[in-house]
Amino acid sequence: MAQVTFLEAIRQALFEEMERDPTVVCLGEDIGVYGGAFKVTQGLLERFGWERVIETPIAETGIVGAACGMSFMGLRPVAEMQFIDFIACCFNQITNYAAKSYYRWGAPVPIVVRGPSGGGVHGGPFHSANPEMYFVHTPGLKVVYPSTPYDAKGLLKSAIRDNNPVLFFEHKFLYRRIKEEIPEGDYTVPLGKAVVRREGKDLTILSYGAMMHTSLEAVELLAKEGIDAELIDLRTLLPLDREMILQSVKKTNKLMVVHEDTKTGGIAGEIAAVVCEGAFEELDGPILRVTSLDTPVPYAPSLEERFLPNVNDVVRTARELANY
Amino acid sequence: MKFPLTREQQIELYYYMKLNRQLEEQMVKLFRQNKIVGGLYSSLGQEAISVGTAYALEKRDWLAPMIRNIGALLVKGFRPRDIFTQHMARYTSPTRGKDGTSHFGDLKELHVVSPISMLGDLIPVMTGVAMAGRYLGQKVVALTWIGDGGSSTGAFHEGMGLSASQRAPLICVIENNQWAYSTPVSRQVPARDLADRAKAYGVASSIVDGNDVVAVYQTTKEAVERCRAGQGPVIIEAKTHRMRGHAQHDPAEYVPKEMVEYWKARDPIARYENYLTANKLWNEKVKSEILARIEKEILEDQEFAENSPFPPPELAEQDVYCEGPLPNEAKWRRPIEEVRPPKASVKPEWTVKDFGGQEHPTPGGAPASISGDGTGAAARKASKPVKKAPPVKASQPKGRK
Numbered sequence: 209m210a211q212v213t214f215l216e217a218i219r220q221a222l223f224e225e226m227e228r229d230p231t232v233v234c235l236g237e238d239i240g241v242y243g244g245a246f247k248v249t250q251g252l253l254e255r256f257g258w259e260r261v262i263e264t265p266i267a268e269t270g271i272v273g274a275a276c277g278m279s280f281m282g283l284r285p286v287a288e289m290q291f292i293d294f295i296a297c298c299f300n301q302i303t304n305y306a307a308k309s310y311y312r313w314g315a316p317v318p319i320v321v322r323g324p325s326g327g328g329v330h331g332g333p334f335h336s337a338n339p340e341m342y343f344v345h346t347p348g349l350k351v352v353y354p355s356t357p358y359d360a361k362g363l364l365k366s367a368i369r370d371n372n373p374v375l376f377f378e379h380k381f382l383y384r385r386i387k388e389e390i391p392e393g394d395y396t397v398p399l400g401k402a403v404v405r406r407e408g409k410d411l412t413i414l415s416y417g418a419m420m421h422t423s424l425e426a427v428e429l430l431a432k433e434g435i436d437a438e439l440i441d442l443r444t445l446l447p448l449d450r451e452m453i454l455q456s457v458k459k460t461n462k463l464m465v466v467h468e469d470t471k472t473g474g475i476a477g478e479i480a481a482v483v484c485e486g487a488f489e490e491l492d493g494p495i496l497r498v499t500s501l502d503t504p505v506p507y508a509p510s511l512e513e514r515f516l517p518n519v520n521d522v523v524r525t526a527r528e529l530a531n532y
Numbered sequence: 533m534k535f536p537l538t539r540e541q542q543i544e545l546y547y548y549m550k551l552n553r554q555l556e557e558q559m560v561k562l563f564r565q566n567k568i569v570g571g572l573y574s575s576l577g578q579e580a581i582s583v584g585t586a587y588a589l590e591k592r593d594w595l596a597p598m599i600r601n602i603g604a605l606l607v608k609g610f611r612p613r614d615i616f617t618q619h620m621a622r623y624t625s626p627t628r629g630k631d632g633t634s635h636f637g638d639l640k641e642l643h644v645v646s647p648i649s650m651l652g653d654l655i656p657v658m659t660g661v662a663m664a665g666r667y668l669g670q671k672v673v674a675l676t677w678i679g680d681g682g683s684s685t686g687a688f689h690e691g692m693g694l695s696a697s698q699r700a701p702l703i704c705v706i707e708n709n710q711w712a713y714s715t716p717v718s719r720q721v722p723a724r725d726l727a728d729r730a731k732a733y734g735v736a737s738s739i740v741d742g743n744d745v746v747a748v749y750q751t752t753k754e755a756v757e758r759c760r761a762g763q764g765p766v767i768i769e770a771k772t773h774r775m776r777g778h779a780q781h782d783p784a785e786y787v788p789k790e791m792v793e794y795w796k797a798r799d800p801i802a803r804y805e806n807y808l809t810a811n812k813l814w815n816e817k818v819k820s821e822i823l824a825r826i827e828k829e830i831l832e833d834q835e836f837a838e839n840s841p842f843p844p845p846e847l848a849e850q851d852v853y854c855e856g857p858l859p860n861e862a863k864w865r866r867p868i869e870e871v872r873p874p875k876a877s878v879k880p881e882w883t884v885k886d887f888g889g890q891e892h893p894t895p896g897g898a899p900a901s902i903s904g905d906g907t908g909a910a911a912r913k914a915s916k917p918v919k920k921a922p923p924v925k926a927s928q929p930k931g932r933k
């Protein structure tokens with residue numbers, strides 16, 4: 209077992225899948241000679257050649273459209289968005305072409321669209337986005353947002369092997385900051401399954417991505433105060449692991465959701481509805497949300513800090529909930 | 533004829549064009565009887581383009597139709613019943629009632645990719661098909677169409693740019709039917725020839741009389757050969773006219789009467805009938821046999837469609853995700869080792885031959901002058917209308933080695 213970064217885990221997944229299956233190809237901007245803006249694809253070109261590591265013009269619609277076409281021929285393309293913010297430029301190809309294809313005419317679109325997401329690195333309004341909910345609202349897609357190196361590798365492998373279009377969000381704050389020992393060689397983590405990161409009985413905190421780590425810190429502080437919080441990492445946002453969410457609520461009777469995405473239309477709202485429909489009687493308090501502000505992501509560190517939820521926000525909200 | 537057609541083939545071209553027209557005429561009747569669930573588009577007057585282009589493809593090749601390419605679907609092997617059931621939203625349709633018009637395809641046998649309504653989307657998609665076909669060693673060509681209007685979309689530009697940079701075996705047929713819904717070409721792009729767009733991508737292009745099925749076939753066949761030889765994408769502009777409104781609901785009163793008259797006199801089917809007669813390729817007997825066959829096929833398939841059920845409501849909830857295996861495994865036509873390490877391995881570095889400077893040996897060389905007044909008048913003057921298909925012009929981007 210070796211210690212690897214979040215980024216290295218993703219790179220390994222790409223590497224191993226390309227090694228395993230010659231139908232896996234990568235395409236995107238600057239992913240070859242340069243190895244990608246964040247070096248996630250470093251070494252791929254050297255090993256797998258120009259035909260499988262396809263450097264494209266700056267054309268996100270072109271990239272995702274071509275990935276759809278390749279998938280019809282039996283390939284499994286992995287398309288990189290240099291920053292996930294640019295996924296807005298191929299919204300149509302993803303939501304209208306890829307997502308509806310199997311439902312409409314029985315043609316699966318086994319593609320992965322992946323890229324660095326999230327804030328906390330002073331990327332400003334166009335290099336910090338969390339656009340996952342645009343896609344969670346789109347039937348036919350799968351949306352994955354890992355928080356650990358182990359999961360990132362295992363989930364990316366599952367995403368590549370899945371026969372549906374999968375969007376894979378890689379929080380760039382985690383790329384080089386999070387390290388973990390992961391097994392060498394092949395393993396997968398199933399899509400659509402959340403995981404309990406810490407068991408607890410007083411209340412449930414749901415989170416994903418970088419906020420998972422913020423929540424984890426908060427949970428440890430809360431434990432010192434005698435609040436025993438259960439922390440669940442959603443990992444996949446679509447399809448949502450409703451079962452595990454309801455199970456946990458039935459145990460702790462209290463729920464809060466922490467996400468870096470903005471508040472209005474964030475997944476916390478959807479989860480609140482799921483819980484009201486499936487476990488309303490079990491609730492001993494309101495479902496609370498800790499999220500970013502309903503604004504674009506601002507640039508200045510002082511502004512971005514205000515924008516993002518932090519450990520204190522989580523702790524404060526958890527105390528409030530525990531007191532109900 | 534550069535690419536000779538046998539008598540049978542020339543008769544077959546007629547059969548498909550006429551089938552295309554009669555089928556759509558029949559659907560107009562069904563539309564008036566409220567039997568078509570959604571809108572109905574017409575390719576009246578454009579049959580030679582759908583049929584002539586698709587006829588130049590081989591079975592292994594791929595195409596993706598737009599709404600006015602029913603004729604191409606027929607050539608590729610779909611039957612009138614598929615078109616009827618699609619429009620009538622029956623359970624027996626290729627999409628089981630989940631989508632209408634020409635929004636269907638077949639990955640396994642016919643190699644047809646479904647369009648979606650968003651114009652331009654098929655250009656990148658078919659670029660991907662072309663790239664994947666080449667990667668798998670299949671030597672296939674991918675062909676799709678776009679309207680004069682759709683050629684202004686971002687997806688079109690991105691797709692053409694990508695296909696050009698990849699030298700993908702892609703043929704894009706611009707059906708310039710002079711109108712995009714109610715907007716004439718002149719209000720969409722200040723260029724007379726949409727084929728000129730090709731220059732911007734560095735791809736080959738050609739202009740053809742879209743109402744001459746033989747010319748369309750010849751031009752496409754040449755493009756197919758180029759693509760198959762690895763010479764990169766081709767844009768073909770086919771000049772034609774939309775002879776009905778945008779769809780059934782549109783009386784198209786905005787189209788000048790003289791314009792309709794002009795194009796009516798150039799009807800592709802009437803012209804081809806004259807051609808067949810003048811060249812003694814058929815006689816009245818052959819013609820009436822074809823017409824009888826078409827009528828029979830259409831009526832049979834219409835009956836089939838009308839007797840087909842609507843889909844059961846529970847189908848609405850099914851097949852959002854593909855849970856089973858892929859219906860279309862990759863078909864390798866080259867040794868897989870070639871794409872596997874170590875054979876696939878390369879040096880990760882660029883070979884740059886053109887250093888990007890200007891051809892002025894001494895400092896102070898004259899800057900390029902800007903010509904034209906911004907109205908496109910200069911461009912219009914420079915390009916004359918082309919009656920016969922000129923040879924496909926090549927302007928190839930350098931391949932990467």
Ligand SMILES: Cc1ncc(C[n+]2csc(CCOP(=O)(O)OP(=O)(O)O)c2C)c(N)n1
Pocket residue numbers: 600649650651652678679680681682683685707709711712713774778
């Ligand atoms: C991206 C997009 N915008 C708008 C429309 C609505 N629309 C459908 S057809 C059409 C006109 C298309 O004109 P053209 O591309 O010339 O094709 P034609 O109808 O003449 O065959 C429009 C505006 C659309 N389908 N897609």
Ligand SMILES: [Mg+2]
Pocket residue numbers: 679680681707708709710711712713774
């Ligand atoms: Mg048009």
